[in-house]
Amino acid sequence: MALDPGIVSAAKERAEDLFARGMYREALSTYEKIKAYGEKDPRIYLRMGDIARKDGDDKSAIAHYKGAASAFGRLGFVIKAIAVCKMIISIDPSEEVVQKKLAEFCAGPGEAQPAPKSGPAPAPQAPVKETPAIKVPKTPLFSDFNEAEFLDVVRKVRSRALKEGECLFREGDPGDSIFLVAEGEVGVEGCARDSSRVRLASLKEGSIFGEFGFFSGSKRASDVRAIKDSVILEITKAEIEEITRTHERVSSILFDFYKERVVDRLMALSEIFKPLSAEERKEMLGRLTLKRFEKGASIAKEGERGETMYLIKSGAVQVWVMDRKGSQKPVATLSEGDFFGEIALATLRPRVATVTALADTELVEFGRDELKDVLVRHPEIKGVLERAIRERVTGAVRARDAENGAPLL
Template identity: 30%
Template structure:
């Protein structure tokens, strides 16, 4: 939303010329919607709803143009709008659900250097960028602050907050003036009571984007072509594991390949005399369970969730079927498994404690 339009509407409101402010905002939102700029139109639509809570023309127009046509309550796009872009999340909803979601997003502006999200704080909302750019920054274990990526218009981030109030994994900092739409989890939960499709669509949206992000950035899977990663994403299963639960039991046949998305797990090696040795904890992005699957052996260690965890699981049958056609991924997992077996052998031979920096189980 450009500053002149926003300032013009706000100035008219301050002057008490509310009908004129509403007409100006509606006219511009309609133009942006028909020009294929739905996020700008949604941001201005929210301003309209603040000026006139009973206003329905613009939300209906947006829904007619961008809601999912074949969903219950959905409608076909208006004539001549076949080339309009789909809006992630929003366009997966039918007409009424679309309008309800538009009604609860909150336009937010940030200046360069301001944090939209702060690492470590509880996550309660997600964002989509309407204008500007941001950097995703993480505090590394050595104290270094590292920029992981830069995001621009149309990018979503912070989606995990829509399903879980987990600590933020990174900070998001404005590098330009930013206009963003913020979506609060409590508001999504509230409208989901009336429109259950909203809650289910948000969960599917979160899962798909989380999978895509992990597979794109993980060193074992990043070499795959986008179509291959998309195929793999469909066969991974997202699971939530409560603290204290054993995910893999040493000596038992492994049931799948696991990728830790969030939380912390501890690998434990049980010696023949019954003593247990803890390996360095598994953290976000770590893979485990590959040894049993690749070598057809019982699991070489127990893996226990120390905190509530989100994991991706690829079952044994799907693992074998998929990796038979992906020699590069199989080779990478075989190298990882071999290094871990070597590490366990050294541990048995030396009896020394395991230190940070050792290969993880």
């Protein structure tokens, strides 16, 4: 018989009162009466594990935590399930099998498996009644990994516990990790003009953050601090690079994630792409490609036909022209998050400057067809481009006269 929510709530209150008075076994006994409800509310299993651990019974704690991990995963709380798996392994490292079980039903389908080689037909077997597959709600990033990829990523993930007020990272720190809020809440903080600290955003359970610095290699632009006691999952760029050496497909999954999380936001803020709806941006994102240039490589040349525009994913580029004396004259240095090349691409005019990679650089490439479609749907963008052309032509003239100019192309 299904448990009444009112009975469940009363049992929780009674169990927590017993726990607060140090009566751990009595608290566990009370939770046992509503344990079946844990399939709907995995926090019951989780709390039973916490109490058993407090009582010194690690074996029972692990059993309860396994129930929590399984239930969280089935309900689609994959980040929470991963955090519980990490808790289990911290108690007993030999229990790594829990991560494999999580991967079995939380990972996406991945790539299609190759067809079996031809050979003798297998002997007929009696039909087997299949168990219906568990449909787990999609979780950003993790649901795109197949089972093997999911398992290797989860193995690399580290769990970090933060106390209320504790700082996860500060402005200026290296941006080489992606973070996921498994429990609690963290605040993003910046500095106001009067030097006081201002909360810019609050990130709750299930949030993913830190991806801009992770993909661009830039330093953190703000502080992140725990608003209340929290559990944060972290995976570093070095660990992801190690995984991609075994699973090449992970690179393309991460690029898709980058487009959804970073490029889409930059496009929404760009004067050129601001008129596009979210659905139009999504359609455009699916057609973008990634290009890599080594330090010193020429990306675009003055006078050539502009067939592409770029968004800098990581690295930096130098924009320059030849001045009237035939010497190179720097016009601008562009870095992560900057666009260039859109003027020549949209107007069919030759490029008015040369662009060279100042470091190993990754660029998101937009082709002529993508921008042409945008101009057809949103003719008002032509006005934005015309203003940019006037500004940049003026910049080119100044640069050739040995004065500072604005970004060209």
